[in-house]
Amino acid sequence: MNLPLHDKPQGDAADALASSFTASYAGVVAFIAVASEGSFARAADRLGIGRSAVSRSVQKLEAQLNARLFLRTTRNTSLTREGELFYENCHPGVQRIVQALEDMRELREGPPRGHLRISATAGFGRRIVAPLLAGFRARYPDVSIDLLLDDRLTDFTTDRVDVAFRDGQLEDSQIVAKRLVPMQMLVCASPAYAKKHGLPHDLDELAGHRCINFRTASGRVAEWEFRVCGQKHKFAPPSLCTFNDAELVLQSVLDGTGIAQLAGYQAGEHLREGTLVSCLTPYAPDDRGHYLCYLSRQQLPTRVRAFIDYMTDAIRAMDWQVVRDPSPADAQPIGAAHHRPAQAHRQIALPTLQERVD
Template structure:
């Protein structure tokens, strides 16, 4: 009976991302990284709860907010764009809001975030950021379910561009209130500030930064 060969030693890289961004953006890029760096074993975890990099067994995390603290490096990867959109059927039946104030007359769909609160809708009006809490007939804690509800014509929602850019290009969804879209958010890749930075973390950071800068969203 042939003896079993031990598995080669691999560097382990644990990655944390929000579910929507992880499924749509991070996961599709991992196969290319693995092809280039087969000696690095990857583990992708999806959670809406932010990573505590100083205490959690996480090497890198993707965040929609700049993580504070002098011990954390937060590298901005791409703008965080939010788009209010609806299905063509909803637009024909109910029209689309032309101003933020008109949202009160529409069927809004809300996102319940990990803190159990409702995510505010964000706009930039006359150069100032406004946050609105909309009454909603439908609320979900999963972005994919919100996208499906919008496609089904149940209402309108404000969603990250990476979630809906393909559907907008296919005209399965239509945007509105684009002139009030906030433009000062971002997606960040975060990791502990260490010298020297472990090689497997460094190559992952460089790979993801280059690939995400090249994305056309």
């Protein structure tokens, strides 16, 4: 048990506390059982140990306390005055321990209840996680939620986080990471921008476009990621504007300011509605994902298990993923001549680029 500094005993009190830890707590448990049952035999049955073990534990406790706790005859066992006093002092504490054990068991086996601290990146948290919380709370009204939106890497211990949503590629082997859906990264522009400036046909042409970059929580500009001939290719193109908020990047693209690489959860609805168009889709990376993370699979409270199951089902059922036909043969080396990549499409038909820019 970690006590606050101002609550920690000092001097003689500290010595007494240290000494108490050497006492026979098995003896205290045996003493309470005998006092409650009125018999060493019945106490042994209740504790699931032998009568001689109960007797030895009580005798050791009496020696440590230098006091006789029971009057024992062949027919009867009763508390001495010292035993009655000790029982009165111990019983509330033991009851609290028993209640604490029951509470912990209920948290892991009973109906979901208690408090959940959830972490998510700002963009994914606002667009995906937050709208689902009302449904979770309606199903589990005894669970309260604390949602933290932060693009920094989650520190589960320091931040006291139960579950975190992470994007991209995970390298932390200390956490359990459940992949929810792929994380698609698409280079997007508004139809107005595409009509006025055209769209890049290969990665070399990005340098001639008005690119919009995202600055991460660490202060670094996020690199655009592509896959070229099966190899990962990352770089940050020269930018017209840089924002440290993903929603501002999206809004700038919608306004026709320039082009940016956006996550599928940001771009999907706009691609379906025709307010965005995409390009360079054969180069889109295919090794990223949206993950639900927690520290251990063991001894999860029911509220955490319920949240994980609910969010997994709800997010996988959402229709915001952009689906494209895999066409790796189109992804030529940078600078090589090739055909213009096909536009991204969802499971439903999207307007053509010409229909959008007109």
